[in-house]
Amino acid sequence: MITRTVSKNPRTTRGDLVNDLQRAGTKVTKATISNTLRRQGLKSCSARRVPLLKPVHVQAPLKFAREHLDDPEEDWENVIWSDETKIELFGKNSTRRVWRRKNAELHPKNTIPTVKHGGGNIMLWGSFSAKGPGRLIHVKERMNGAMYRDILSDNLLPSARTLKMKRGWVFRHDNDPKHTARATKEWLRKKHFKVLEWPSQSPDLNPIENLWRELKVHVAQRQPQNITALEEICMEEWAKIPATARKGKVQSVVRGSRRRRGGGVQWKGMAGFCGWLDVDQSKAERNHSLMESAQHDFMFSGALARAEKDSK
Numbered sequence: 143m144i145t146r147t148v149s150k151n152p153r154t155t156r157g158d159l160v161n162d163l164q165r166a167g168t169k170v171t172k173a174t175i176s177n178t179l180r181r182q183g184l185k186s187c188s189a190r191r192v193p194l195l196k197p198v199h200v201q202a203p204l205k206f207a208r209e210h211l212d213d214p215e216e217d218w219e220n221v222i223w224s225d226e227t228k229i230e231l232f233g234k235n236s237t238r239r240v241w242r243r244k245n246a247e248l249h250p251k252n253t254i255p256t257v258k259h260g261g262g263n264i265m266l267w268g269s270f271s272a273k274g275p276g277r278l279i280h281v282k283e284r285m286n287g288a289m290y291r292d293i294l295s296d297n298l299l300p301s302a303r304t305l306k307m308k309r310g311w312v313f314r315h316d317n318d319p320k321h322t323a324r325a326t327k328e329w330l331r332k333k334h335f336k337v338l339e340w341p342s343q344s345p346d347l348n349p350i351e352n353l354w355r356e357l358k359v360h361v362a363q364r365q366p367q368n369i370t371a372l373e374e375i376c377m378e379e380w381a382k383i384p385a386t387a388r389k390g391k392v393q394s395v396v397r398g399s400r401r402r403r404g405g406g407v408q409w410k411g412m413a414g415f416c417g418w419l420d421v422d423q424s425k426a427e428r429n430h431s432l433m434e435s436a437q438h439d440f441m442f443s444g445a446l447a448r449a450e451k452d453s454k
Contacts, residue, residue, distance in 0.1 A: 273306065
């Protein structure tokens with residue numbers, strides 16, 4: 143009952159479970175509930191804040207999936223992905239836990255240096271494909287549309303050449319206003335860059351988001367002490383990310399195999415994605431909470447399994 147309840151409603155508290163079980167004639171403690179859930183692989187985590195999804199945000203990925211249903215994996219490996227991110231000098235990715243002896247909490251090895259306002263940060267623009275990393279650029283001023291176009295002008299084509307992209311390669315960036323501005327679209331058209339249209343409110347479909355996360359972890363482990371060192375370490379760690387990891391990020395967009403229970407039918411890539419949306423589209427329109435979770439669950443096997451379970 144405990145596992146079933148929290149699987150149905152992850153926001154259920156231990157106090158709620160204690161009261162429910164008491165009403166059913168069973169007396170348990172909160173510790174017992176925690177241990178039971180932990181044995182099932184469930185742990186308490188902070189709920190991630192995400193943009194509120196509307197029905198149109200569910201329909202857009204469905205349309206996208208159907209349009210790309212039959213795209214071979216090789217097509218996705220011919221995409222250059224790009225994005226911007228901010229990395230803080232003493233950010234939340236810094237190591238938080240240490241093994242230490244009693245009364246050694248202030249030893250330099252056991253502390254994290256902090257300064258007011260976080261010590262500064264840098265903004266990066268980067269690109270990559272399944273073939274490897276493209277250029278990583280330190281954006282030293284507040285970015286606007288004109289600056290973004292200058293960055294693309296100086297770095298996008300050189301990145302494609304370095305990566306030895308096949309003829310007809312495709313560029314993908316998100317729906318940031320600087321990226322979708324009329325002037326930017328016109329610039330891309332004049333340069334004859336083919337741009338992959340992307341559904342709105344779907345950041346987790348972009349594999350570069352996971353690459354940024356890995357970069358920040360590796361940078362934090364090296365504990366840069368000033369902005370200059372932060373930039374240098376970012377560049378070094380970007381170049382060191384294994385090719386297998388980069389390719390894996392791209393494959394996460396087009397893979398996510400699963401077997402439908404009882405049917406023995408294997409769905410892969412965009413077919414699996416589209417199949418999942420078809421199964422739960424009507425339920426998503428009726429159930430707003432499912433729409434909220436949909437954005438972050440696309441194309442991941444765990445989410446597919448949960449969606450299938452909910453549909454039964």
